Amino acid sequence: MEKAKKHAEYYLEEGDVVIQVEETLFRLSLAALHARSPVLRIIMPPTYDGQKRLQGFNDASPFRLPGVSEGDFVKLLYVLCPL
Numbered sequence: 001m002e003k004a005k006k007h008a009e010y011y012l013e014e015g016d017v018v019i020q021v022e023e024t025l026f027r028l029s030l031a032a033l034h035a036r037s038p039v040l041r042i043i044m045p046p047t048y049d050g051q052k053r054l055q056g057f058n059d060a061s062p063f064r065l066p067g068v069s070e071g072d073f074v075k076l077l078y079v080l081c082p083l
Contacts, residue, residue: 004059007070010077017044020062021073028081030056036080 004025015027034041044056044063056063065073 004062006059007074009083010074010081017056018059018062019044019056019073020064021068022070024070025059025062026073026077028077032081 004020004023006025006027010026010028012027012029015029017028017030017033019026019028030044033044055061
């Protein structure tokens, strides 16, 4: 499998969650995503049953969004987190 590439705009050094969509990594602010999207708040909680997240901390273990295209995710980010 090919190594995932960092998105040119939405891989933010100050981000605290890494999300992989197709073969692209996005590094974003989890608090900003949660503030703007109830759906992302549900599928990417800050903890799981009181335990720390096991996914999404770094590029080696990103939170994956299967079934979502990179183009669609970028369009969503343009609305949720405009740069």
